[in-house]
Amino acid sequence: MTILDLLKRVEDHLAQELTKRHLSIRPLRFVITGSISSISGLLTIFILVDGFGLWPVWGTVWANVVSGLIGFLLHKYWTFSNRSEAWHWQAVFYFGLVLLNLAASAGLMYVLNEMLGVWYLLAQVLIIFGMTTFNFFFNKIVVFKAA
Helix, strand or coil: CCHHHHHHHHHHHHHHHHHHCCCCCHHHHHHHHHHHHHHHHHHHHHHHHHHCCCCHHHHHHHHHHHHHHHHHHHHHHHHCCCCCCCHHHHHHHHHHHHHHHHHHHHHHHHHHHHHCCCCHHHHHHHHHHHHHHHHHHHHHHHHCCCC
């Protein structure tokens, strides 16, 4: 069973409940995909910083790369159910957003961790929550818009 099969099973169960309440499944898909992507990023930064002694700002950079790759694939094929063959343009826009997130994340990590003394993992979680809404609408409207 692949991760997409597992996500489909979870979605089917939740979709039934949301449909009863006239709610859309897409924001929930975005949160689940984002959670998977974010957890992969948190694991990456934890391993790099605590395991290898990497500076937290560089750990944030690599965490964004890992979570960006996972996020692109899951958002394209599951969150937005996008089967467009123009994946290369979608990737350009998506990874443009990843670069914007990377710059914002690294800057915010520097401010929160280096200047304010916030524990790096807590700072990373705050950064993730702070950027989620913007990312949803950018992905929906720009990256994976309906063809």
